[in-house]
Amino acid sequence: MKNTIRLIGILGIMITTGLTYHIQAQETNLxxxxxxxxxxxxxxxxxxxxxxxxxxxxxxxxxxxxxxxxxxxxxxxxxxxxxxxxxxxxxxxxxxxxxxxxxxxxxxxxxxxxxxxxxxxxxxxxx
Missing domain, CATH: 3.30.1150 (Fusion Protein Consisting Of Minor Coat Protein, Glycine Rich Linker, Tola, And A His Tag; Chain: A; Domain 2)
Incomplete structure (x- = not known):
């Protein structure tokens, strides 16, 4: 159970970081x-x-x-x-x-x- 929660937390951080990087890249390419x-x-x-x-x-x-x-x-x-x-x-x-x-x-x-x-x-x- 702890491993599942930890995995979901890590995936959430990775998705958030990826979206933030993608948004920043789009802003600099406008x-x-x-x-x-x-x-x-x-x-x-x-x-x-x-x-x-x-x-x-x-x-x-x-x-x-x-x-x-x-x-x-x-x-x-x-x-x-x-x-x-x-x-x-x-x-x-x-x-x-x-x-x-x-x-x-x-x-x-x-x-x-x-x-x-x-x-x-x-x-x-x-x-």
Whole structure:
């Protein structure tokens, strides 16, 4: 009887330890999302998006449009898996098009987080 209780106790400790280790391993392997702010070193990327944005789309309406771009940085430093949400679907589509086709590469991407969120505001003036 004592051996059975001792065996159950040892198994309980092993299961608890295994679950704790598994949970800790999962927490350290999570991909973090980083929200990009004004003075963060992404100025060049913002400028490229602005330079390549097509303001001639007739569906764009006048005003300030806010969008959030979520993208991944691959192991070789390229932008991938771009998704955009925001005020205007046409602005979102254009930002997605620009970001998806940029010939841009981050240097030393091994030290970077993998997922970023970049807020972008686009001012559309009357034509």
């Amino acid at each position: 991909i973090k999302e980083v929200k990009i702010t004004a003075n963060d070193g992404f100025t060049e990327l913002r400028n490229l998006v602005a330079q390549n944005f097509n303001f001639t789309n007739p569906n764009l309406t006048e005003g300030m449009m806010n969008s959030e771009v979520k993208f991944e940085v691959t192991d070789n430093g390229k932008i991938a898996n771009v998704s955009v949400k925001g005020d205007c679907k046409y602005v979102n589509q254009e930002i997605q098009e620009v970001m998806s086709h940029l010939l841009y590469q981050f240097h030393d991407s091994s030290k970077m987080n993998k997922v970023y969120i970049l807020p972008i505001s686009v001012a559309i003036a009357s034509r």
